[in-house]
Amino acid sequence: MDNTAVDNSFISKTSLPSSICLQRVVSPLPMAKNDELNAVKTSAALKLVQQTQAPVHRQNSFDEDIKQEWSGVVIAVNNQEFTVQLSDKINPDNPDEIVTLDVEEVDPAEQSLIKPGALLYWHIGYRWSSKRPKERFSKIHFRRLPVWSKKELNEAEQQAEKLEAFFA
Amino acid sequence: MTRWQTTDNNASIVLIGEFTPEQFHPMWFIHNKIVGEWEYMKEEHMLLPEFMQFDLPPGCKTTITTNNFSIQTSLESDFLTMKDIVAASLQQCSNLSIKQIGINYTETLHIDSLNDWRFLGKQLAPHENWQKAAPYIANLDEEKQLSLGLTGLQMQLPRQDDLSGYIYAQINVISPRERTFLFNVNHHFEIHGEQVAKVQRILEGHWDSSIRSAKELINCMMANFMESE
Numbered sequence: 001m002d003n004t005a006v007d008n009s010f011i012s013k014t015s016l017p018s019s020i021c022l023q024r025v026v027s028p029l030p031m032a033k034n035d036e037l038n039a040v041k042t043s044a045a046l047k048l049v050q051q052t053q054a055p056v057h058r059q060n061s062f063d064e065d066i067k068q069e070w071s072g073v074v075i076a077v078n079n080q081e082f083t084v085q086l087s088d089k090i091n092p093d094n095p096d097e098i099v100t101l102d103v104e105e106v107d108p109a110e111q112s113l114i115k116p117g118a119l120l121y122w123h124i125g126y127r128w129s130s131k132r133p134k135e136r137f138s139k140i141h142f143r144r145l146p147v148w149s150k151k152e153l154n155e156a157e158q159q160a161e162k163l164e165a166f167f168a
Numbered sequence: 169m170t171r172w173q174t175t176d177n178n179a180s181i182v183l184i185g186e187f188t189p190e191q192f193h194p195m196w197f198i199h200n201k202i203v204g205e206w207e208y209m210k211e212e213h214m215l216l217p218e219f220m221q222f223d224l225p226p227g228c229k230t231t232i233t234t235n236n237f238s239i240q241t242s243l244e245s246d247f248l249t250m251k252d253i254v255a256a257s258l259q260q261c262s263n264l265s266i267k268q269i270g271i272n273y274t275e276t277l278h279i280d281s282l283n284d285w286r287f288l289g290k291q292l293a294p295h296e297n298w299q300k301a302a303p304y305i306a307n308l309d310e311e312k313q314l315s316l317g318l319t320g321l322q323m324q325l326p327r328q329d330d331l332s333g334y335i336y337a338q339i340n341v342i343s344p345r346e347r348t349f350l351f352n353v354n355h356h357f358e359i360h361g362e363q364v365a366k367v368q369r370i371l372e373g374h375w376d377s378s379i380r381s382a383k384e385l386i387n388c389m390m391a392n393f394m395e396s397e
Contacts, residue, residue: 001318063175064243064244066245141249144203145256
């Protein structure tokens with residue numbers, strides 16, 4: 001990290017594997033499509049690492065600093081409010097908290113998901129960008145968890161019947 | 169005030185196996201209630217039979233090829249949602265063949281001073297051996313001599329748990345002039361047998377710890393190197 005005099009000229013196509021990573025920064029294509037990657041596939045370790053690393057995309061025009069993160073479950077819904085039991089994900093030793101929130105805290109596209117038993121994440125922190133000053137934000141996101149298939153429900157039911165018969 | 173700053177971070181999940189990219193059309197994610205309905209702009213997407221790339225809400229860059237499924241977000245408040253998208257997708261595709269999974273966390277770091285930048289590089293990759301191996305460097309002008317330096321480094325760390333795989337830490341310089349580099353930590357798992365179920369268990373059981381340990385590793389490495397000066 002001493003090469004202060006060369007700027008980006010070190011992105012040599014003959015330099016592996018660092019050039020691969022740097023190309024990932026500017027290329028939206030996955031590394032597996034990169035011809036240069038094929039050249040280093042003789043190294044098993046490199047192959048493993050690079051295959052499960054993702055290409056780097058710069059997606060957002062702002063940055064975040066998360067100060068608090070909870071996972072929660074909706075325990076009651078009343079008109080414009082809903083009550084949530086929250087578990088602190090940053091400090092898991094903290095006791096659970098029960099809070100009541102306004103439905104308007106939730107994005108309109110997700111308000112239909114507010115039902116007893118629904119799971120959510122709640123983040124509080126700061127966000128900023130080069131064009132916007134630092135601001136506090138609160139984001140509630142309802143989880144869309146895998147739906148149990150009929151087959152899985154049948155299997156669970158059969159398993160329950162077996163256990164019931166065993167303990168009867 | 170630390171002598172380095174994290175200017176950006178992102179997390180990603182990469183699955184290696186056999187995929188049918190055209191199956192994972194944005195509408196597939198909506199139809200299976202993995203994401204909510206959204207007005208996706210088709211012109212921003214690449215939807216080809218063997219290559220699909222699109223942004224899933226809330227902001228997850230998703231790329232699927234015949235051997236790779238990767239999803240990435242650079243908003244920390246979306247990390248868990250991204251994990252849920254992968255878990256829900258796997259639930260719909262229980263017969264997928266998956267050989268490896270990577271949980272990645274990457275920070276873009278900026279070093280404040282040139283002295284610290286040089287010091288860190290020399291700590292990570294001492295110059296002496298390179299200068300001995302390439303003695304002509306000593307005869308070059310000062311500007312050329314300064315171009316000797318680390319541009320990339322990769323370390324393999326053993327896993328703490330009994331799962332098959334490693335932790336890979338990788339450093340890659342983005343801009344020497346701006347003194348910025350990427351520090352990536354790749355929790356790499358090899359999958360044997362009952363593939364989808366195992367990947368789901370890894371995601372549920374190791375997501376938080378993988379991201380947390382990656383952050384700690386980056387922070388500890390930076391603190392150790394900078395404090396050793």
